[in-house]
Amino acid sequence: MPFARVVSFEGVSKDRMDEMNREMESGEPPEGFPPSELVALHDAEAEKSLVIIIFETEDDYKRGDEILDAMPAGDTPGRRTSVAKYNVAARMKS
């Protein structure tokens, strides 16, 4: 069953979001990072961001979570306000 790591940030300007995206697109994922899917959401007006990373298994979640938790705060979009773990209960496209 897939698991999702959902992290919310505040104080994320449009410039900072653009910069992060350029870095992610041009760089490699951290060493040993498990297969995953990332969706980065941004509310430019409220300067809030929600970053959802979906892992295929709970073991992958655990490994990814450890790597992300060890990341220097300067590598995140803004101030982290919450981090939560969810089951991916459903995915659908219409």
Next chain:
Amino acid sequence: MPFARVVSFEGVSKDRMDEMNREMESGEPPEGFPPSELVALHDAEAEKSLVIIIFETEDDYKRGDEILDAMPAGDTPGRRTSVAKYNVAARMKS
């Protein structure tokens, strides 16, 4: 640019989540609902759910938002605690 509607719910038991998923999988989307992608997340322990619907355009978001807002509360997973609109700033698979 794609937009995401993120709704959080509380009081969502595993049974209720399973029931919702069966309904969604077996049913049709509401009439006139724009093309979209849904990710339903569930924290069974905290009985919390986060439902993310991604629309391809802001017009699609608007139409989808109106339809979802008009839905009877009994068709939602639990008590809605927040609804927020985000730009989809980045998507990545590794």
